[in-house]
Amino acid sequence: MANILVVDDDEIxxxxxxxxxxxxxxxxxxxxxxxxxxxxVGTMKIDLIITDIFMPKMDGIDLLAAVLAEHPNARMIAISGGYKAMNSKLTLEMAQSFGALEIITKPFHAETVLQKVQSALATLT
Incomplete structure (x- = not known):
C-alpha cells in the first residue's frame, strides 16, 4: 500500500x-x-502528500513548490477551508495550477478524501 504524508497544523x-x-x-x-x-520528503519514500494550505513556518503553496522543484513527479493533494471561504477557494485553485493533482475543501467526508487519494495514486507505477 502507498505511503502518504499528511501535513496540517491543526492536530485534531x-x-x-x-x-x-x-x-x-x-x-x-x-x-x-x-x-x-x-x-x-528528503529522507523517506512518500507516494502522496496531502497538505493544508494555511500553516505556520511554511505554507502548503511553498511546500508544493519546493517538493515539485526537487521531485517533479511527486503527487500532492491540497486541502483548505479554515481561512475565508473565497480566499480558500482561490488558493486551492492556485495550488492546482502549481501542480496539485487534486484539491479538497474543508469540511469534507472521508469518502471524498479516499476517492481523491485513489485518483492521485492511480498513475503510481
Missing amino acids: FRIYLVTVLQKAGYTVLEAENGQAALDL
Missing part, C-alpha cells in the same frame, strides 16, 4: 485524516507544517 484534523487513511490500509506519516514535511 490531522489525527482525523491519519485515522481515515490508516483504516483504508495506507501507511501514513504526519507533519505539523510545511518545513517539517519537507524534512521528511
